[in-house]
């Protein structure tokens with residue numbers, strides 16, 4: 001079954017982790033896929049991976065920093081020129097730093113706001129008018145369970161994900177009647193490299209989390225999600241019948257408290 005045949009999908013932050021899995025799932029469902037992130041070598045790896053698994057697929061790759069509005073518009077323009085109008089925009093790029101605020105990692109605070117908040121706004125801004133003009137389109141914002149409750153040492157990160165929730169809910173209410181749908185996905189712990197570049201070892205030790213390694217290494221299989229689990233939630237939302245709005249999906253490992 002190819003439920004997304006003829007559809008065009010853009011995925012930000014698709015050089016690994018959840019974004020890679022989402023791009024693979026959308027391509028597997030028949031969509032023409034464009035991916036972006038900053039690391040060219042990893043984007044090339046993802047393109048090769050998807051094309052080896054999905055017959056006839058040709059993934060468009062665009063090096064993009066989502067904090068730069070012009071680059072996100074450039075990504076969408078490149079996708080539209082090569083593939084056609086964007087039907088599905090997945091704003092997935094994100095960063096997370098475990099850090100206590102008293103440690104004043106102000107650069108990390110700002111980086112989270114820039115990528116997680118401004119990056120999502122830039123993604124919305126690049127596709128919204130076209131979707132409204134065409135009377136159809138689906139914006140999927142990758143939030144977090146941290147967009148629903150605040151976790152230790154994630155004050156700023158949780159703030160950014162609460163922002164994603166508020167922006168998405170506000171947008172959804174504004175576009176009612178236009179044919180555009182908006183979904184947030186709120187994953188719990190997923191086995192990715194999200195905290196590999198964390199540096200606040202004192203905070204990590206204090207709250208008992210592992211940084212500098214892939215999330216979930218050594219964890220019980222029921223205590224961590226795989227990126228493909230999150231991709232499945234995205235696929236559910238974007239393949240729902242046109243009259244159905246899947247506004248939010250919280251998906252956590254069975255044994256996460």
Ligand SMILES: NC(=O)C1=CN([C@@H]2O[C@H](COP(=O)(O)OP(=O)(O)OC[C@H]3O[C@@H](n4cnc5c(N)ncnc54)[C@H](OP(=O)(O)O)[C@@H]3O)[C@@H](O)[C@H]2O)C=CC1
Nearest residue numbers: 013015017018037038039065066093094189190192193194
């Ligand atoms: N893993 C988890 O437990 C959870 C993750 N999430 C969310 O899922 C999303 C994906 O994270 P995940 O896959 O886990 O983490 P990864 O670190 O594996 O992936 C993050 C992706 O974002 C990209 N990215 C980061 N900064 C930028 C930027 N400035 N411009 C463009 N792309 C950027 C990275 O690419 P590059 O470095 O090449 O630019 C990479 O492709 C994030 O929004 C995260 O908050 C939500 C809940 C749980």
Ligand SMILES: CC(=O)[C@H](N)C(=O)O
Nearest residue numbers: 144146151188189190
């Ligand atoms: C709060 C969390 O750690 C969540 N798994 C996320 O990475 O967003």
